[in-house]
Amino acid sequence: MKIRTILVEDNPKIRESLGILLKSNFDDIEIIGEAEGVEDGEEIIKSLEPDFVIFDIDIINGTSFDILTNLKSKGGVAFKFIFLTAHSNTENTIKAIKYSANDFLVKPLDEAMLKDSVSVIIESIKQKQDQNHKLDLLLELLENPSNLNQRIGVQTAKGQIQNVILKDVIYLKSDGILTIFKFNNGSELKGFKNIGFYADNLCRDYDFIQVHQSILVNLNYLKTFTPATKKVLLVNGTELEASRNGTKVLKEYLMGFSPSRLKLGFMKDLLVKLRI
Incomplete structure (x- = not known):
């Protein structure tokens, strides 16, 4: 052919x-x-x-x-x-x-x-x-460029394109060459790209941070972070473990807050979220 x-x-x-x-x-x-x-x-x-x-x-x-x-x-x-x-x-x-x-x-x-x-x-x-x-x-x-900050198209393993609203994504987790999107309604979606692809984009342009080589977290769903144990607790009760580098990056991010970040609503209760 x-x-x-x-x-x-x-x-x-x-x-x-x-x-x-x-x-x-x-x-x-x-x-x-x-x-x-x-x-x-x-x-x-x-x-x-x-x-x-x-x-x-x-x-x-x-x-x-x-x-x-x-x-x-x-x-x-x-x-x-x-x-x-x-x-x-x-x-x-x-x-x-x-x-x-x-x-x-x-x-x-x-x-x-x-x-x-x-x-x-x-x-x-x-x-x-x-x-x-x-x-x-x-x-x-x-x-409508303003929508660039709200959603992305995610290609599934079957070749379909799923329109994903980013504010609904709690975290992403690597699954081999695929990436699992976890949503606030309890559902999930497998994207046909490795997590590195999403890390390059979401951590730069959206409210996501890479806490582990295999995990991206939406900061808007972060409840508490305990650097001593590397535990990341999300608002839905999910507990994740950060890597050594992820602990460093997340701690530096939370400690290095600024008025602009607070204005965006990232860390309204910084001292509660960061348990040292």
Whole structure:
């Protein structure tokens, strides 16, 4: 089975090098067309009906999101896609792609990462997994950046995308190559990414902290922390154990409070939460 592929990139040299990398690494990939802007990109996709499209974000006369929005309004998107990003792309754009569980590659291209990402796409095509839910979430996050601080798309082992409201997540726990999300209603969800992926994102952009190599905690659900025993008690009664490094990080975080943190409501009762 050939994966009929289109490249949408306004830089001819990058298109050429990308084509060479794809052909040298994947017998399944067949490049059936190329485009450099919004108009010719939309036209060639509608005309050739590809299985897979690689989009540069910033292209002639707009962005690849313009193409996807137009195609969606005219009947939907039946192909798989990944994005190429550059340092010039805004932080919110990168977050929207990442938190909608869509894949992206950073330029200059890394061959190993390209192989990993395209391999996942090929497998999803063979399994006929739908990417429209990812696209819906991506376009919504791009249109409403304030939602970036509220939810993310989590891909399950079955290839489905679950819309996760972050304020409902108490903690995350590693389960091999998967990650288990524990919610405040007692339910759980297995995400098809290792906990390192979520640690990189949630600890930087949200109210989460890594207390152990295998555990991320939502600080809004922290009840008490006892450094002497490394015990982390959550408001629902769950007791977790921090690692030595996690104990250090959490203690430093709690002790290093500031008015801005208190304003955000992280640590209203600091002396109660931190039992020394």
